[in-house]
Amino acid sequence: MFKKLKASLGIGAATVDTLLHNESVYQGETLKGVVLIKGGDIEQQVDAITLKLCTEVKVESDSGVSYQTFVLGSLQANDQFVIQPGEEKVLPFELVPHQETPITAVNARSNKCHVWVETTLDIEFAIDPSDRDYLEIRPLPAVQRALDVLEREGFSMVKADVEKGHLRGDGFSSQSGCYQELEFQNSGLFNRREIELSFILDGSRIHCLAEIDRALGRGDMFRSFTISRDASQGEVEQALAATLRA
Known part of the structure; x- marks a missing residue:
């Protein structure tokens, strides 16, 4: 007892x-x-x-x-x-x-x-x-390549967190009820920029939604792209090009 x-x-x-x-x-x-x-x-x-x-x-x-x-x-x-x-x-x-x-x-x-x-x-x-x-x-190699590209372009990851909710890109949306945000900043004095990336693994594909905070009062904009799970360095660079030019 x-x-x-x-x-x-x-x-x-x-x-x-x-x-x-x-x-x-x-x-x-x-x-x-x-x-x-x-x-x-x-x-x-x-x-x-x-x-x-x-x-x-x-x-x-x-x-x-x-x-x-x-x-x-x-x-x-x-x-x-x-x-x-x-x-x-x-x-x-x-x-x-x-x-x-x-x-x-x-x-x-x-x-x-x-x-x-x-x-x-x-x-x-x-x-x-x-x-x-x-x-x-x-991160999968293709995701790591994307992170490396931003670093080579002068961006540093300043914050990583997970938000409750859903996000939607061009032809895809998150499903779990939460999503990760990886926030990058560059060191430009007159062209300071912030980019937030959210990756969604979807079988053999990787979707990415980018939120771009543009300097000089130009406001935020969103871009999205999809790469294959085994995307090469060149394919990743090409997919990110429009985001980096925005």
Whole structure:
């Protein structure tokens, strides 16, 4: 009875730990790992183990700016089972990230992009039996080429964040309910410019929406383009040319 009481307070209850085979992956690359469940002091029934792919999104309202956890996708890793005291179970899993999962491996002065796997154990007599594992999401080579082109043209990435909502370009739109913005600035004294890029992975294609803040009161404008997932350096430069000239 005492052990059951402790478990109801979260003491001596079963625990969960997610071990990822690779914490650094490219956009769209499958995550693989195992969930380790260790029994506590008493026999307990595990109703579900859920893995959620999460990010943090910026939400703007009349009361100001706030940040919220946003679930990009989830996976139930098991059927119902009973775990005995001290028993260990290992459950392998594969999780395919949403194609619009934000890039976190960016060279920005202010990088507010975070992605993690949150594992939750649905079990009796436990308080917040969860585990959080952060990921590094690397840009695909074609996306990295685009970022490199802007740097060579004198732009620096000053901010990266994730906004709640949808965006729409020429022949494409986002689907997840959030989108990433990568903000660049150049160092021009009389021709200072800002460019925000948002990339959307769509199977074998990569869409990009560019918001261009032009100097001297000329206002903002939008341009969009689509490249193949394996676009060459020349193809990326050609796709970005109109954005850089705007």
